[in-house]
Amino acid sequence: MPCSRPWNGRRPCLHEGEANVFDLKDLYQQVIVDHNKHPRNFGRLEDASHEAEGYNPLCGDRLHVYLKIDDQGRIEDVRFEGEGCAISMASASLMTEALKGRTLQEFRSLFEGFHALVTSSGDGADDEAGLGKLAVLGGVRAFPSRIKCATLCWHTMKNAIERSGVARTE
Amino acid sequence: MSFDVAAIRAQFPILDQQVHGRPLAYLDNAATTQKPSAVIQAIQAYYQRDNANVHRGVHALSERATAAYEAAREKVRALLNARSVREIVFVRGTTEAINLVAHSWGTARLRAGDEILITGMEHHSNIVPWQMLCERTGARLRVLPINDAGELCLDQLPTLLNERTRLVGVVHLSNALGTINPVAEIIRQAHAVGARVLVDGAQAAAHMAIDVQQLDCDFYATSAHKMYGPTGIGVLYAKEALLDEMPPYQGGGDMIRVVTFERTEYNELPYKFEAGTPNIAGAIGFGAAIDWLGSFDMCEIAAHEQRLLQEAVSRAKAIPGLRLVGEAGHRATVLSFTMEGIHPHDLGTILDREGVAIRAGHHCAMPVMQRFGVPATVRASFALYNTSDDLDALFQALERAQAMFA
Incomplete structure (x- = not known):
């Protein structure tokens, strides 16, 4: 494992009254860089019970998620494939880790929690509760043009569970 | 005025700022260029002193506004070396100019079985209007491919051109690759089979001299905002004989001579194609940009930008994992590339935090991205005010991005 923070960029100059300032290293945390390079649960799930395609036409990010949901409504297995920026890849990878073994009820609560985390106007501390490792994506809040990169996989997953089709974040 | 980049930069107030502390x-000049004080002041002066509607009032302000608007048209004529101001139609920009031709000339002239030939490096604005025209008329869209260097496969042009070809649409300077196309040769071959030629000059006007008579193109479209003028104003040049026979594009005020409920007599050229109150301030700003650009020697501008591009290319080639997209022998102003292991959108965000404004994406040229097998590229594009310092910032930021993603 390389040193956790190879990035030595300075903090950007702070404007007076700016409450929510993030540096690049808050966005590209080592966990994110690592999940981008080595996405977990990557590839096709042959015996999927649910699947959906997600596309962000602005960035060209393209994801396909696969799920196997058992009779008790529990996510037995989950995989994804596709290509996109580091934020979208890492977010999808972290999502698959977070969802394995969860119930659909838990998925809905994580979906809401994650959405609040990346769109919250606060410092995010309140929003990180219960999200575990997913909290590393909170830095995306400060980069409005990139929020959709982080949420594409979650919308795609929601579509896969609720219906089949193509999710769009526009 | 001699070519002094520091003095030029001093005329662009927007360049003197910090972004994220850098x-x-x-x-990002291929997206839009910045505007010199001369242009900003011309627009402000118009609104502060002369604002009135054109071609209507008899009062002093309307006469001043009309004179300034028509003076701008003459400046555009001179810029393109058109024969007459009757051939200069003000439009919102290149996109509207192409749509005007597709709707007016295209709908009247094309029939099922006719062909429109475009190239593999066109911007969406020189693809989609023709696709829409094909849907309306039953004409067929054909494409001249590009090679691995990002040049048109000219050897295939003679086989693609035939007696059914009605129009050839070709970009002068590619926004995605920087390729400068041999439009004069394409026009010569197209005319030999009786086809008309539209040249998309959106990127070209700020970087090279344009002479529509020498090119002998039938239509030439460009936008002010890519040549130091304001957004929302551009020009369609068309040969007068073509404009004469083309039906109006939009109906309304200013484009008519007489209106009764029974019939309408259209105005003379170019007003037949300028329905409604035009973008008067925009046209005046366009004229000011042409004056401003005209204070320099275009050869010196091109030489300065070529030096920057050469420096950028040689520095880019020294970076492991960097792949240039577009290496045409004849190109200008655009450095398009990808970096192994880092998506262009991540590079865009990282570069932005270093104060470097570039474009990351498909550059409204998705078929070009498909041709090169990439989802997107990073594009740095140069203007006459850029310096080696800008390149230093770019390449330092790229090195930092690589360190971050290592």
Whole structure:
């Protein structure tokens, strides 16, 4: 494992009254860089019970998620494939880790929690509760043009569970 | 005025700012250029002193506004070396100019079985209007491919051109690759089979001299905002004989001579194609940009930008994992590339935090991205005010991005 923070960029100059300032290293945390390079649960799930395609036409990010949901409504297995920026890849990878073994009820609560985390106007501390490792994506809040990169996989997953089709974040 | 980049930069107030605590390195000029004080002041002066509607009032302000608007048209005529101001139609920009031709000339002239030939490096604005025209008329869209260097496969042109070809649409300077196309040769071959030629000059006007008579193109479209003028104003040049026979594009005020409920007599050229109150301030700003650009020697501008591009290319080639997209022998102003292991959108965000403004994406040229097998590229594009300092900022930021993603 390389040193956790190879990035030595300075903090950007702070404007007076700016409450929510993030540096690049808050966005590209080592966990994110690592999940981008080595996405977990990557590839096709042959015996999927649910699947959906997600596309962000602005960035060209393209994801396909696969799920196997058992009779008790529990996510037995989950995989994804596709290509996109580091934020979208890492977010999808972290999502698959977070969802394995969860119930659909838990998925809905994580979906809401994650959405609040990346769109919250606060410092995010309140929003990180219960999200575990997913909290590393909170830095995306400060980069409005990139929020959709982080949420594409979650919308795609929601579509896969609720219906089949193509999710769009526009 | 001699070519002194520091003095030029001093005329662009916007360049003198910090972004995320770093000096702005504006390298997104193919998207839009910044505006010199002369242009900003011309627009402000118009609104502060002369604002009135054109071609209507008899009062002093309307006469001043009309004179300034028509003076701008003459400046555009001179810029393109058109024969007459009757051939200069003000439009919102290149996109509207192409749509005007597709609707007016295209709908009247094309029939099922006719062909429109475009190239593999066109911007969406020189693809979609023709696709829509094909849907309306039953004409067929054909494409001249590009090679691995990002040049048109001219050897295939003679086989693609035939007696059914009605129109050839070709970009002068590619926004995605920087390729400068041999439009004069394409026009010569197209005319030999009786086809008309539209040249998309959106990127070209700020970087090279344009002479529509020498090119002998039938239509030439360009936008002010890519040549230091304001957004929302551009020009369609068309040969007068073509404009004469083309039906109006939009109906309304200013484009008519007489209106009764029974019939309408259209106005003379170019007003037949300028329905409604035009973008008067925009046209005046366009004229000011042409004056301003005209204070320099276009050869010196091109030489300066070529030096920057050569420096950028040689520095880019020294970076492991960097792949240039577009290496045409004849190109200008655009450095398009990808980096192994880092998506262009991540590079865009990282570069932005270093004060470097570039474009990351498909550059409204998705078929070009498909041709090169990439989802997107990073594009740095140069203007006459860019310097080696901007390149330093770009390449330092790229090194930092690589360190971050290592």
